[in-house]
Amino acid sequence: MEEQKRRIIKAVRYIDNNLDTDLSLDKIAEIGMYSPFHFHRIFKLITGETLQNYIIRKKVEKSAFYLAAKKEKEIKEIYLDLGFSNHSVFCKTFKKYYGIAPSAFRNSAPEHFHKILQRQSKNGQIDTVFSQYICNVKNLLNWTKMNVKIEVKELPEMNLAAVMSLGILNVEPSYNVLINWAKDKQLFPRENVKMISVYHDSFKVTPPDKVRIHACMLLDKRLGTQEGEVFSETIEAGKFIVGSGEFTLDDFEQCWVSLFLWMNEHHYSMRKTFPFEIYHSNFKEHPEGKMIVDFCIPIH
Structure with a gap:
């Protein structure tokens, strides 16, 4: 503090x-x-x-x-x-x-x-x-102490199917493309399916309508060649700060800032790769618009 x-x-x-x-x-x-x-x-x-x-x-x-x-x-x-x-x-x-x-x-x-x-x-x-x-x-x-469980974890390699979104407003349409593709492949719906947003740009240096976010789905094995808008993306195994909890969309900014503060407080540094969010539930299915999320920062 x-x-x-x-x-x-x-x-x-x-x-x-x-x-x-x-x-x-x-x-x-x-x-x-x-x-x-x-x-x-x-x-x-x-x-x-x-x-x-x-x-x-x-x-x-x-x-x-x-x-x-x-x-x-x-x-x-x-x-x-x-x-x-x-x-x-x-x-x-x-x-x-x-x-x-x-x-x-x-x-x-x-x-x-x-x-x-x-x-x-x-x-x-x-x-x-x-x-x-x-x-x-x-x-x-x-707020962080009451709402966010923060841990340092070794996470395994994650093979993803991804659709690129240019601009924050296009993330939901990108997920719709991904889900329609997954339905055709009989990969959705299925039990414990995980959706992941990977941030390839910083909102500070890139305008919100240009920021690149990949709307992703976790797969059991690596995707082969690109299929339309859907391509393969891999999150490499490694050490991550993971902040977990149940949040509304309005809480996301606080969650990211909380993790960055915690990272500095505990003398970790961020690896030159991309932070991401793992969604364990759908906010549209919750009466208060909440979802269970892991916020992940790759660290040394």
């Missing part, structure tokens, strides 16, 4: 103190001692914002402080120092947050000055913000 507090605070402080530099995902993840693959998930759950949105908001707030408190600074100097490419982009972004243009904001600075100073104050404000983040970490860890 103390380790997670330290990492989150270190990453957030670095952002706040370096708004005039290139704040890349890789750099901030390195500061917080997380891998870029899962840092964005942790950051969003803890702060309530994506990393990019947080950085933009902090830059706009910093620009508002300069507009109100440092009248000698030209508006162009302010937005260039904070990494905005031009006046149009800066004005549009600033207006989104404050409802008026930067020049109008500066002209009415006495009205806004006290509020901006409060936002920028280092006395108490930082501690209040970090306390909220730390509270979020604590709540997540408590």
Whole structure:
């Protein structure tokens, strides 16, 4: 717990103190001692914002402080120092947050000055913000303890029949293609059939409508040649962090973040292969929309 507090605070402080530099995902993840693959998930759950949105908001707030408190600074100097490419982009972004243009904001600075100073104050404000983040970490860890059984397991090789989905909205249609294929092969329905989603892209670096997810079914033996949209995929045997429980679809993000936090806390590192979910039941058949799921991260 103390380790997670330290990492989150270190990453957030670095952002706040370096708004005039290139704040890349890789750099901030390195500061917080997380891998870029899962840092964005942790950051969003803890702060309530994506990393990019947080950085933009902090830059706009910093620009508002300069507009109100440092009248000698030209508006162009302010937005260039904070990494905005031009006046149009800066004005549009600033207006989104404050409802008026930067020049109008500066002209009415006495009205806004006290509020901006409060936002920028280092006395108490930082501690209040970090306390909220730390509270979020604590709540997540408590939720994990109550809802997720986490183990490190050696899993055997898994032979899968797979259908590729491009975009999160196409996962269900891909499963429909897979099931129709399996029915023709008399592989579905059958007792204890396992469906598996394999994530080949990170939602951070790939847009949700482009992310590649393979909708898969566990087979007794390896599939031969590709049959239409259905192809063979293999999950190699190895060591995995496995988080198990009964969840709704809305819980999935928390489950993944919980496992990534647990992985860092216990000093494991992720292998260069793909995480996946194993479904042991169908949420459509549960009155509360719950399903029994294993969330699996390949580790060294």
